[in-house]
Amino acid sequence: MAKCLRGRPDGRRQGFPLAGRVRKSDAQFVPAEPGTFELTCTGGAQGKCVRFGYLPWAAPEGLALYNARVRTMRADYCGTGEPHTRPGTPIEIYENNIGAEGKKPAAEMELEAIWGPQGAICVRHVRVSEIFSLDQLLAHCPRLKPEDLGAGCTEERMQHALDALLMNRSVVK
Numbered sequence: 691m692a693k694c695l696r697g698r699p700d701g702r703r704q705g706f707p708l709a710g711r712v713r714k715s716d717a718q719f720v721p722a723e724p725g726t727f728e729l730t731c732t733g734g735a736q737g738k739c740v741r742f743g744y745l746p747w748a749a750p751e752g753l754a755l756y757n758a759r760v761r762t763m764r765a766d767y768c769g770t771g772e773p774h775t776r777p778g779t780p781i782e783i784y785e786n787n788i789g790a791e792g793k794k795p796a797a798e799m800e801l802e803a804i805w806g807p808q809g810a811i812c813v814r815h816v817r818v819s820e821i822f823s824l825d826q827l828l829a830h831c832p833r834l835k836p837e838d839l840g841a842g843c844t845e846e847r848m849q850h851a852l853d854a855l856l857m858n859r860s861v862v863k
Contacts, residue, residue, distance in 0.1 A: 694731035704732045710746060717771025718757050718807065719746055735763040751855070757807040758855040759783065765817045768831035769809025774822040781817070781860045799859035801845055806853035810834065812843035817860050 694703040707727040713720050719736070730736040739759045740746075746756040760766070762783055765775040782799055803813040813834070816822050824839045836842075848854045 694733060702732070705729045706732065706737070706740075708736065708740065708746070712771075716769060716808070717766070718769075719753070719760065721746075721753070735760045738763060754807040755785075755855055758805045761807070761809050762803070762805045762856055762858050765822075767803065767810040767813055767816075767822075767827055767834070769807075769833075775817050776821070779817060779860070781858050783856055783858045785856055796859075798861050800862050801843065802858050802860040804843060804848050804851060804854050805856045805858070806851070807855065808833075808853070810838075811851050811854050812838040812847055814840065814843040815860075815862050819863055 694705050706729070708719075708730045709722070709727045710719055711722045711726055711728055712718070728736075730740070732738070732741060739756055742759070744752070744756045744759045746753045748755075761769060763775075763781070764773040766773055780796075780799075781802070782796065801814045802817055803810045805811060809831075813824065813827060816824060816827065828834060828836060828839060845857065848857050
């Protein structure tokens, strides 16, 4: 049975079933045979994504958007299921360069990364530099090339990367 360790901002610790399963090989959420589900916590990345309207069962690209959103929230740059953030670190997530909440980004936040369902497409800066650096990212994530890191990662790239679904901003530390 799942135990929800982190609660929601209102302090409640709740969970709900989510039809499908997380694939062990790459930590992607995928459909499963009927009757297969996982229990997810409302305060975790998977539960928050559903609560924010990213529904893995929604057509046509609900599953891809859901996986991209979960990876964004966890700072799972390589798409392996390994998070590179701290709980409570503020971020803003956008689809197609339009604010998800319909507001302008906070002045102190800058583009962090552009995301697809397999992880980051490019990374301008890491979210928590004490946890992971751009150099470590380059060494640990072979699908990202030097030109995908730092100044080469721009909002304009979101318009040209075929698998780009989301981008996020965070505070540069």
